Amino acid sequence: MHTKIVATLGPASLQPETMRDMVRHGVRIFRLNFSHADAAYFEPIVKTIRSLESEFGIPLTALADLCGPKTRIGEVADSPRTVGKGESLLLGLPDERPDPSRDERVFVSLDMPELLAGLRVGMPVNLSDGLLQFHVTRELKADRLYEIEAQNAGLLSSNKGIAFPGKHHALPALTAKDVKDLHEGIDVGVDAIAISFVQNANDVAMTKEEIRKHGVWVPVVSKLERQNAVDNLDAILKLTDAVMVARGDLGLECPLPELPIIQKKIIRACRHAQRPVIVATQMLLSMVKNPIPTRAETTDVANAILDGADCVMLSEETAVGDHPVETVKVMQEISENALGYYLERIQAPYAPKREKNPNKFVAYSACLIADNMEGQAIVCHTVSGTNARLTSSRRPSQNIYALTPDPRVLRFLNFAWGVKPRLIETAGGDHMARVEEFVTNCPDMAAGEPVVITAGRPTPGNDMPGTNEIKIYYK
Incomplete structure (x- = not known):
């Protein structure tokens, strides 16, 4: 295969026979999600990857995907609860929770002052993985407590992700947990490190410095999940070894109608910079439960390949899905069918732009x-x-x-x-x-x-x- 397949490992795919079948159908990179486990958990899995590598006589890659500063709200009273369009809620630090007898509005707590700092009237706020969208309508206490108004109706639950599209966050891409996972992951034999919620080149430099402290070279994959990362793409490409278009969180940060074009622009920039690029998130999501994908999903995978992606990635589909091997096989077949047209369309090989290189x-x-x-x-x-x-x-x-x-x-x-x-x-x-x-x-x-x-x-x-x-x- 020319376009590589990345498969996320999880409860549905940790059996050696399942991993073996996925390799047979084109998987060359296994993603280890450190959001849900640590290096000790993954150590025997890396050993299985090495065993399969020897069995097939081909290199296989263990990609450690670090959690990063994923931001979640606290407990919501009477969760889950329905929020109506136009309804006003309060968003603030936990110690700013008002007395319910004086203010009955739903209070959304966020125990991260760095994220609330600089929030201003008119700025967007997304909750529940983007299914609930708000705008800031009043600044009740600067950098501490705000009134937000729902732009649509939906269900609000405790501990859901929160996003502030377009806002710079004073949070490094590596948390204390990430630094620990990075070093312990290298110790157990991972081959590449993916860093989450990258905002700028400094995040990449920080990660490379941590790797240097370990005394080895390990490639860094920068996950583009924030608008700031897209804005700083050229600087990131100068330092990173590879890129992942993580469309889930990126789709919360940027307007959804713009996401397809952003994906195409990132892929093109990566190819010009000779940086491999992975397209990820919801590629064959229906196959978590169904044995065949939707027509739209097959088209989505093919379009990523026709855009020139180096890799396409499966997440829930292989980690917790009912049909992990079948999903990989479908992705392999889509890739093989798209290749001929892709090469014909671009009139391979691509000519370089006019430059001294x-x-x-x-x-x-x-x-x-x-x-x-x-x-x-x-x-x-x-x-x-x-x-x-x-x-x-x-x-x-x-x-x-x-x-x-x-x-x-x-x-x-x-x-x-x-x-x-x-x-x-x-x-x-x-x-x-x-x-x-x-x-x-x-x-x-x-x-x-x-x-x-x-x-x-x-x-x-x-x-x-x-x-x-x-x-x-x-x-």
Whole structure:
């Protein structure tokens, strides 16, 4: 598969046989949701992933998804209760709760002063995962207590999420729990870290600094769930290793009619920056209970693939759904059916924009040669993964075999479109010789057919040249 599948593990999918079947149908990345468990819980699961990796002979990636500063309201009196359109409620810190004998309005408590700071009349407030929408109508105590008016009717329950669309929150992306989970997750063997509710590049830098303290390199996936993150996308892309379009919370922060276009713009920006991008949330949600998806869901998955997403992700569908394996199979089939049209539509490979970027043009040249010769594959020798990601961003029709000596880079490249990562030894010979040996021994490539190889060869004037060589090789 060119577009990769990310599957969230949960009670419905933790059995080794279920995980094995999901790998058979294209899952290469398993998401471990640290909102509901800790590293000790996931340690045996990571071991199962490694066992399956050995069994299938392909790299599999364990993605630790940190909880982040998810904001929830407190207890609501007589919960759940119906809120009518136009009804006024009170929103404030817990110690601002009024005497019910003097004010009978529903009080919504939020024990996070940072979120109420700077709230002003006219600003939107969303509750119950966006099903209840309000506007601030009065500032009763600055930064502490507000009157909010319902813009629609709905059901209000205790401990539901709250969002302030467009408002900057003075909250770091990493909580104390996240820092603990990050270090313990690396200890038990996770391969990538996803950070929630990213607002700017500083959040990414903070996460990378925590990883550096651990003495290792682990790729960071920035989850875009806030309007601020979309506004700061270019700066985030300079630091992050990958991006997730987390449409659930992002749909609370931005107007829903704008969400499809925001998704397309993020995917396009990620491809231009050579950063893998995952599209997530409610992709095949009806399959939590039903054995087949809705027509709209199949179209949604296909459109994400046609937009150029590197990965598509399943959440509840595989974590708690009744049909986890069937859901993965459906996603695989949609992806395989969309691929041909996608490559035809973009007239693969993509040409780079006019810029001074020799490495990108070397990757593009390799794709052009492979296309012109109808080559079987493009094989990249890559130490950091950059060569493979550059080649992937050109979206060639050929499979991209990325050969790396680094196990962490190996599993990170599972996020990249069209890339089949393979681990190679560094001892003996130069890069090109090792790649030729791989091609000779690879059963996926037929004898006598052309393969395009890219690698780096040191020269007298540059002992660290990056990718500087393209070779047409006949097996």
